[in-house]
Amino acid sequence: MSLFPSFAAATKLMQPHFEQALHKLSCVTAIVSDGFLSWTLESANKFGIPRLSFFGTNNYTGAVGHQVYLNRLLSGPKSDDDLITVTGFPWIKITRNDYDEPLNQRVPSGPHLDFIMETGITTANSYGLISNSFYELEPLFVDYLNRDPKPKVWCVGPLCLADPPPKVDPGANQPKWMEWLDQKLAQECSVLYVAFGSQAEISRQQLEAIAKGLEESEVNFLWVVRKNDEETSVVMKDLEERVGERGMVVREWVEQMEILKHGSVKGFVSHCGWNSVLESICWKVPILAWPMMAEQHLNARMVVEEIKVGLRVETCDGSVRGFVKPDGLKKMVKELMEGENGKEVRKKVEEIGEGAKKAMAEGGSSWRTLNELIEELQRVRNSNGVIIN
Numbered sequence: 287m288s289l290f291p292s293f294a295a296a297t298k299l300m301q302p303h304f305e306q307a308l309h310k311l312s313c314v315t316a317i318v319s320d321g322f323l324s325w326t327l328e329s330a331n332k333f334g335i336p337r338l339s340f341f342g343t344n345n346y347t348g349a350v351g352h353q354v355y356l357n358r359l360l361s362g363p364k365s366d367d368d369l370i371t372v373t374g375f376p377w378i379k380i381t382r383n384d385y386d387e388p389l390n391q392r393v394p395s396g397p398h399l400d401f402i403m404e405t406g407i408t409t410a411n412s413y414g415l416i417s418n419s420f421y422e423l424e425p426l427f428v429d430y431l432n433r434d435p436k437p438k439v440w441c442v443g444p445l446c447l448a449d450p451p452p453k454v455d456p457g458a459n460q461p462k463w464m465e466w467l468d469q470k471l472a473q474e475c476s477v478l479y480v481a482f483g484s485q486a487e488i489s490r491q492q493l494e495a496i497a498k499g500l501e502e503s504e505v506n507f508l509w510v511v512r513k514n515d516e517e518t519s520v521v522m523k524d525l526e527e528r529v530g531e532r533g534m535v536v537r538e539w540v541e542q543m544e545i546l547k548h549g550s551v552k553g554f555v556s557h558c559g560w561n562s563v564l565e566s567i568c569w570k571v572p573i574l575a576w577p578m579m580a581e582q583h584l585n586a587r588m589v590v591e592e593i594k595v596g597l598r599v600e601t602c603d604g605s606v607r608g609f610v611k612p613d614g615l616k617k618m619v620k621e622l623m624e625g626e627n628g629k630e631v632r633k634k635v636e637e638i639g640e641g642a643k644k645a646m647a648e649g650g651s652s653w654r655t656l657n658e659l660i661e662e663l664q665r666v667r668n669s670n671g672v673i674i675n
């Protein structure tokens with residue numbers, strides 16, 4: 287992650303090539319750009335094309351972040367774990383530890399902050415923002431961001447419901463994890479799915495604690511591990527030997543949605559990357575939140591405290607960044623899979639998952655929003671406006 291600002295700056299070298307490509311295309315009505323590629327606004331303006339910024343995150347994070355920035359909420363508290371009331375949304379409490387560097391500093395500065403500011407400014411100057419979310423999930427926060435007419439937020443998700451199912455070759459062998467899941471379903475066993483996304487770095491000590499926690503929780507589990515070094519292999523091999531058929535560790539890329547869709551999967555220990563949260567909601571699997579970095583801590587607050595589709599792992603010192611001991615995992619895994627709180631969040635995720643499907647179906651809020659956006663962009667094009675951003 288330390289390379290992030292340099293990497294983002296390097297993408298600017300693509301601008302002339304991007305503009306050459308734009309030049310060759312006719313009838314470009316709009317540009318949908320990753321929000322982090324700020325330079326696409328300049329290209330869009332040169333060509334008189336509206337730019338829509340896309341971030342793979344939710345509106346809760348955007349709205350809370352806006353209040354935190356406006357009111358400089360992170361400059362006050364003494365401790366990184368002091369609860370801070372969010373102005374404008376007083377039922378929401380955050381801590382400085384919910385933010386990564388440089389935003390968690392009292393007076394943030396440096397190239398990473400410059401990059402964040404540039405991203406914010408170009409988004410504010412864009413035609414709109416495309417959001418991978420649906421209105422009914424977070425109406426308060428979408429309305430908050432849309433209190434200014436521009437840039438308007440267009441919620442057109444969850445996009446995972448628009449994905450075509452993966453092509454299955456009937457002659458091909460099923461992946462091992464799918465066979466294992468089918469076997470668990472046939473035995474009427476529930477499975478806990480464990481995955482921490484594509485970016486998190488987990489220490490060996492923490493990996494060992496997760497392994498022990500899963501072993502002691504006595505649930506069936508499928509754990510997707512990204513790290514493939516020797517140290518990790520030793521921990522995983524040892525775990526597999528100890529749990530036998532009860533657990534499966536996968537080291538390669540899996541079709542996460544196929545796992546969440548599977549009838550045996552009844553819980554998801556997740557880092558709360560926004561795609562994982564949405565996929566879990568869409569397939570009605572309650573979450574055990576274990577945020578690691580980026581905006582995941584705020585996503586976890588949203589999941590647990592706002593929309594209530596999940597519980598949270600227990601850290602040993604109460605800090606959101608604290609170490610999770612085997613007991614802190616085991617206790618919450620049991621609660622999610624068998625406890626009263628688990629039942630509550632399961633009920634809630636079923637209700638919200640239904641809402642997600644309705645939003646994406648013909649006539650639903652995301653379907654209507656996408657149509658409105660297309661119609662509006664066509665009107666803009668037909669009116670021959672020069673620079674629309």
Ligand SMILES: O=c1ccn([C@@H]2O[C@H](COP(=O)(O)OP(=O)(O)O[C@H]3O[C@H](CO)[C@@H](O)[C@H](O)[C@H]3O)[C@@H](O)[C@H]2O)c(=O)[nH]1
Nearest residue numbers: 342343483484485539540541542559560561562580581582
């Ligand atoms: O073996 C795997 C691993 C991942 N996935 C998919 O990959 C995506 C992972 O996305 P996400 O859950 O959002 O995790 P990250 O890739 O870690 O997410 C980054 O991007 C997100 C969206 O912007 C942010 O919310 C996170 O904080 C940031 O870490 C999901 O669609 C998964 O289904 C698979 O299909 N198979």
